[in-house]
Amino acid sequence: MKRNIIAIAIILTIFGCSNAKNNSESTDLAEAKEMVIPDSAATPKIIKTADMRFRVKDVQNTKEQLSKTIKAEGGTVAEFSIESIIQETEKVKQSTDSLKEITSYRTEGYLIAKVPSEKLDDFTNTISKMAVFVNTSSMKLDDQSINYLANN
Missing domain, CATH: 1.20.5 (Single alpha-helices involved in coiled-coils or other helix-helix interfaces)
Known part of the structure; x- marks a missing residue:
């Protein structure tokens, strides 16, 4: 033993x-x-997401200004669309054999931009100045540092 x-x-x-x-x-x-x-x-890995809805006088002109601002901030336009929606159509008698058609419409634009998170606050402030009226404005912060470290 x-x-x-x-x-x-x-x-x-x-x-x-x-x-x-x-x-x-x-x-x-x-x-x-x-x-x-x-x-x-x-370096914290923070994803900032901002959502804004606002009114402007000229949608196409504002889209062009936004594109320039996005590029100046080091970002890119990921998606955009411009759509005209007919609100009302009215036919008015012009003379005995002719009518005048009056159409009112609303043009809406939708744009998704990717901007570096450290420049997002300045970017949203610039956009607010382009607007005639801001309907909504919100920002969300999502800290992905733990997920980033877990993947390394």
């Missing part, structure tokens, strides 16, 4: 010594990884 205990003690000592060597190597690797992580952790 003593012989088995001595054999087990010798085996554990051998494995214990070799594991100690591996532990120091893995500690070095862990320290190297720790040196890399603070660089990416130092």
